[in-house]
Amino acid sequence: MSTTAREHDIIIVGGGISGVALAYGLADRGRQITLLDGPTATDKASRTNVGLIWCQSKFAHLPDYASLAFLSARLFPELSRELSEVSGLEIPVNYRGGLIPCLGEEEYSSRADYIDRLRQVLEEYPGEMISRSQLERKLPAITFGPEVTGAAWCEADGIIDPLALLRAYKVALTRVGVTTLKTLVHQVEPLAGGGYRLHTATGPLECQQLVLAAGLANRRLANFAIPDLPVHADKGQVLLVERLPQVMPIPMLGVTQTFGGTVIIGFRHEYVGHDTQVVPSAVASEGQWAIRVWPALGKRRLIRTWSGLRVMPKDSQAIYSRLPGHPGVTLVNTHSAVTLAAFHTRLLADYLLGGELPELARKMTLNRFGFAS
């Protein structure tokens, strides 16, 4: 345990998928990078997600954010190849598109309307509604329930093994010279002469520049500058069904087969603070929906339930921002950090080093919430 503060060039707080993606992007910039990750009980969104690289059917009201997902998805294949090479680890991934199944005519037509709207705001949109029989051709090994009318289809979507991705990033970081320290940050203290002191479980650390990518803990860590960061916990509860033969070459949203063969069911969003209890009646409603889509699933064995907390900015859009009055501190918060990982690695380094945000992300600072940065 060190009692004297050690000087670091850039410290990144948070070893979730956001933190490691940012750290890896900074690695070849000639700066000394230190990543801090601590064991926390609840704030581990990166360890509870499905791994969808998901672009379609979201954010018609936030066209830039929707475009960001498409951009990141395009950067993904080359990034995952590189990570595999550098880490020496295999990362199961497929880029064969994604599907959102629809139950009944009404759901189908409202989904179709939404996609029309998206196509208008985005100008081009690589997706469309497909009929039930087209859906059956895409997933021939699945017998759909009678209520399934069709699906929304988008070729830009994909799925990656999220734990393999996180692991590969972590191993790759050690190969490109980023230092990772296992420690919990308790508090950030701005220093009078510039720079920051981080009070951690293993003693103080000092740095010139700080990146806060600690998910929900950003609320606490940023409170020296912003008393109330507009980010909250969005609880997701999921069911895990036993391993099945691979029958879902293209992932479906809400009921998704993993690379290991198990099926994850879940799509609820709840705002209940840091509560992570699994509520059986809540997960049961998700299960019932999944059985209506895919009846054979009902007979298969459920082997786990769990819940996780997504990191949700108040308006659902990512936050990439300097903290007000603290140009040396950059804060990153998003609820789709898997999808955006490639964007974070490839296109955010300049911003973290003091430059400009990429065009598409310009409006994603804290300014939109009325904070001057």
Add this chain to the structure above:
Amino acid sequence: MNRRTDLLVIGAGPAGLAAAVSARDCGLEVTLIDEQAAPGGQLFRNIESPLGQQALQARERAQGMELVRAFRASGAAYCPKTTIWGLEPGRVSCTLEGVPATLEASAIIVAPGAMERPVPFPGWTLPGVMGAGGADILLRSGGTLDKDPAAPVVLAGNGPLLLLLAGHLLQAGVKIVAWLDTGCWSQRLRALPLMPAAALDPAYLNKGVKMALQVLKGKIPLIRGVSDIRALGEGQLEQVSYRKRGKRYLLGAATLLRHEGIIPRTHILNSLRIEHHWDRVQRYWYPLLDQDGATSIAGLFLAGDAGYVHGGDASQLKGSMSGVAAARYLGVISKEEAADRSAAPRKQLQTMRISRGYLRHLFAPHPQLFKVPDETMVCRCECVTAGEIRKAVAEGCTEVNEVKLFSRCGMGPCQGRMCGPALAEITAAACSTGVESVGSLRIRQPFRPVSLENYCDLHHPLPDQQP
């Protein structure tokens, strides 16, 4: 079945049966649930049939038959063939002969017992390799280990149960070619000073001597100081290899029975986040309970070996005491009556605990038990090797749940029941630290698999949502 009762007891072993009987004596309405087809648990399995009776010595047989008779006569409702997969305070979810049900109760006593400590070694997934406990159940079902009754059997490990099994096998005329002793002699010597206390429990001591005599009379070749056991064969066990004083030996074998002691089954309480402690001698986690088995959750009790392994007769006493404690918790009996009713079992249990303290050291698992080669498959469900666990640690993981996420060890249907202890020991060794500091696997409900539709039907779902 959607009914509320005073007390639900989970498990029909000595602890659960005694708990049901004593709670009935106190006037409670009791329902007892168990996944086996008949009462008895592991020790008194099939005791109502001649098959099960034959497997026991006279004193135990009488004790078991009396307990089951008392239970049958107690008026407690009994649900056999019922697997519990969910538990919330006051409520249990289960599958009752294939039909899902929830049962509600003002108090719950959990008595799931103990299980054999699973110890991985190369080849342990080969057919022909079994736990000694499993083999014992097989014999009590009237079956044989091999088509050829004279096929060679190798015993390996350490612990009183292995002694018992050796006795059963000799009785059945099985040919035991070797007993590979993996015990730790320095630990055993530590048991010596405690030995006089064992004299307080003459019946138990007597039983131990009898068992040992049987082994000697049967002339089982005892090979001491054995390590690095391996099972070899093509699709089926053919040979057992082991190391002794730096040399490797080979034995032909049709069956290998490994036993390294008994550990509490902690899945249910773990899933409820109840605090557990680590026993450094016996190397297992056990839940924090008061002297009557009360947990930190009001109205939830634990009885028997699932709390700490003291054996069958101790479990029965613990069961009686927690049955009384449940009645007291519900206010059905006074404090004085409760004290009165538990006085005798409490005293007996105290004596027993002292004598069993000696066994705790005598049969302590060898600290190097989990020093297995990298290629050893640790997680049988997900096929994860010791090497992969060590690799995850080398990458920076310091906690078992972290290792699990990155290696898949413990992610399969058994929820880490078979690999959890080894995962923790291997992780701790690779981190050069103690098992206490690498934690234990976080268990999620359902703690037993249940069909998705049964689960959903039971939990009165909220109105539909869509993604």
Add this chain to the structure above:
Amino acid sequence: MSTPLTTTTVRILFEGQELEVPAGISVAAAVAGYAHPGHTCKHPVDGSGRAPFCFMGVCFECLMEINGLPDVQSCLVTVEEGMQVRRQPLPESIKL
């Protein structure tokens, strides 16, 4: 054992072979102790043959197909007259 068995028996079929076993025992014990079949299941991950290990519901190595239903933990099921038991096959790419 010294005293002869006086239990009732039931007949089950394992891979077409008739087994007469004591009533009240588990399917896993009946198959392992009376048919001695080697493996009873092909493991879905590594394809290796596996057989019942713990006989008490812990290890999940005893999965077999009972009366047409796959994935049954056979050590928790009691034998019944006429029961059809088969080895658990490797999951193929079946339609689900």
